[in-house]
Amino acid sequence: VAKFCQRYLVAEFSRLRDAEGVEAALIKVFHRMDDMLRDTSRVFAGLALPGARSFEHAADMRAAAALKRFMGGDGDAPAANSVSSGSSSATSDTSNGFRMDESPDPDEGLVQAGCTAVVAVKQGSDLYVANAGDSRGVLCRAGKAVALSEDHKPAQEVERSRIIAAGGFLSEIGGVTRVNGNLNLSRAIGDLKYKSNVELEAKDQIITAQPDIMKVPLTPEDRFFVLACDGVWDVMSNQDVVDFIGSKLDLGMSASAAACALLDACLAHDPKEARGVGCDNMTA
Known part of the structure; x- marks a missing residue:
């Protein structure tokens, strides 16, 4: 997908x-x-x-x-x-x-x-960020991390209400809230089996691709913007990622090389010891 x-x-x-x-x-x-x-x-x-x-x-x-x-x-x-x-x-x-x-x-x-999706579009001096799922868009502004997306998780009230109204249910498994005993996120592209209520609009399905959109005017203090999936954010905080990428760019790395270095840094050295953290799919 x-x-x-x-x-x-x-x-x-x-x-x-x-x-x-x-x-x-x-x-x-x-x-x-x-x-x-x-x-x-x-x-x-x-x-x-x-x-x-x-x-x-x-x-x-x-x-x-x-x-x-x-x-x-x-x-x-x-x-x-x-x-x-x-x-x-x-x-x-x-x-x-x-x-x-x-x-x-x-x-x-x-x-x-x-799959989740986070999409950024720059038009003139404005940056638009659309997000469905738990990938993130984070802006570096004067060295500080500015979140331009919000994770969509089943435990959130607006997500929970939609899921239940559409005929779904929530389960607590290993301390994680999951949709219909499976997905630990509540919005995504694909996952069509969760979009089966023919009486509801696409935005109201158990799992929906409906994105939240943020629009921000860019300023001279904005240095770079990071798009990454949850495999990265499970390991590093927004600020950790901004600090890491900024340090690599300071060394003269290209943006693509800095992104590769970020993924390498997030990989678990010992999956058993890490208990899954740093073992997920990663994209940046």
Whole structure:
């Protein structure tokens, strides 16, 4: 799912931004990834609508092939048992050939994997940050860490209320609150089996891709901005990361080299001793 988003999210956002502006486009593009994953999965499972126009079918088959490459599949549809209503306003947009297929069994063939997403867009002197999940965006301002996103966790009241209203439940497992006994976050792209209540909008599902958006005017004191997933933040605090990256840049490192050094520093030297901290997937 992360690779799928890497491939398609920027292009979809650019198209939406031209028509609707940055903030509206950011919200729509997160849900758009769900719609595209859902549609692609259905084509993957051979569920295209009979009589579909040939150019639409060709576009969907190209998307299915892309998903197969990204998911490492051999052409067989991944098992799943639910489908999102996809009723956000982005769902009806079919200009690139992706479309919702009506199927007698809408649960078949859907992608069950998911990923968090944090996206930053600089427009003029403004920085927009959209986040769904527990990845983070942190700005270095005069050497201090400024959080430009908030983790979405099931224990938070607004998240808990939505999950329960959508028919989900929360469990405490090993001191961690989990959604339906599984996920320890409450927003993500993908995870389509948690988006199955056809009476609810996409933003109100058990797990939703609905991002929170922050907009900040940049100042001369702003040195750099860090985007990273929870594997990093489980090991270092926001300020620790800002201090670490700043020290590497002071040594003349490039931003990419500093990011690689950050990941190396977060890796557990002894997974058994670390008890999982520093053993998660990491992206920065």
